[in-house]
Amino acid sequence: MANWLMKSEPSVFSIDDLKAKPKQTWYWDGVRNYQARNYMRDAMKKGDKVFFYHSSCPQPGIVGIARVAREAYPDHTAFDPQDPHYDAKSDPANPTWIMVDVKCVRKLKRTIGLDELKAEPALEDFVLLRRGNRLSIMPVSEAQWNVVLGLE
DNA sequence: GCCAACGTTGGC
């Protein structure tokens, strides 16, 4: 069983948006980066734990916990010319882009801010904090997972 | 709005 962190801009899709969906479950669409896709396609398993991270907002940080509710399947938004993530090169018969479903487990009692994560020595090797990191989906070790929950 | 970092594109 693996742990993950998934970034989302709350103005587009927030932890509260996820909670408001039926069964607090929704699909994670719009990933258009190969490394992030490969994590979803090759390594993410149903039941894996996920930190929900808010980016590009007043307080960037980890805001909640979710679980993978369905493993990788085609991202239909890639075939929709009206969708901001439309990709004309993705062939419906052999989709380039995939998504998973995530289910909200709970919101954290408070946002664990990026500044706080950076200040924690035990998170030195956290992929999120790596210089220049732009991945929207990344692995989190069990130790790192527990350190974050400890901060909460 | 700025800008560092990095991925992608496309000419050669």
Next chain:
DNA sequence: GCCAACGTTGGC
């Protein structure tokens, strides 16, 4: 295959 130009991410 190289690499400059360009686009995107995301913190500040």
